[in-house]
Amino acid sequence: LKCVTVRFDAKGNIFIDAPDYKIKATGQRVPSPDASDPMAKNVYLATFPTPKGAVPYDVDIWINGKLIKRIYSTDDQIVEDVTRYMHKGKNQVTFVFTRRKGARSRRKGRFMVIMARGYESKGTVILRKRLATSVRKSSDTEESYTVRFRVNF
Numbered sequence: 001l002k003c004v005t006v007r008f009d010a011k012g013n014i015f016i017d018a019p020d021y022k023i024k025a026t027g028q029r030v031p032s033p034d035a036s037d038p039m040a041k042n043v044y045l046a047t048f049p050t051p052k053g054a055v056p057y058d059v060d061i062w063i064n065g066k067l068i069k070r071i072y073s074t075d076d077q078i079v080e081d082v083t084r085y086m087h088k089g090k091n092q093v094t095f096v097f098t099r100r101k102g103a104r105s106r107r108k109g110r111f112m113v114i115m116a117r118g119y120e121s122k123g124t125v126i127l128r129k130r131l132a133t134s135v136r137k138s139s140d141t142e143e144s145y146t147v148r149f150r151v152n153f
């Protein structure tokens with residue numbers, strides 16, 4: 001679609017503003033995410049930098065005591081399968097946000113990191129069940145911010 005604006009809210013909902021398009025409701029309901037979805041066997045890490053680079057934090061992703069990835073808020077959106085780092089049962093997931101030295105934000109924005117169960121279909125990753133979420137805003141001032149989750153897999 002051309003001339004549209006896509007935005008995400010704090011819950012990960014996607015909104016598409018398309019003023020030049022006419023949309024007709026079909027009356028069909030979209031099924032809600034279901035934890036028992038048999039297709040949702042993998043765990044994905046997804047980032048939503050809105051707008052890119054507006055939040056001066058980078059994040060280290062730890063799963064079960066192992067650093068698996070450092071993500072920069074200046075990166076484009078990342079969606080990565082992290083299933084291989086998970087084991088059956090409870091997993092410890094830690095997001096460690098670190099403010100870049102001397103970095104200031106001149107724009108309002110946020111940097112959301114999500115871990116969710118899902119699957120890939122026709123080149124698109126479908127996130128069905130959110131397992132962990134954390135958001136940093138451009139107005140946040142802590143030098144470091146750590147969030148820990150227990151995730152069942």
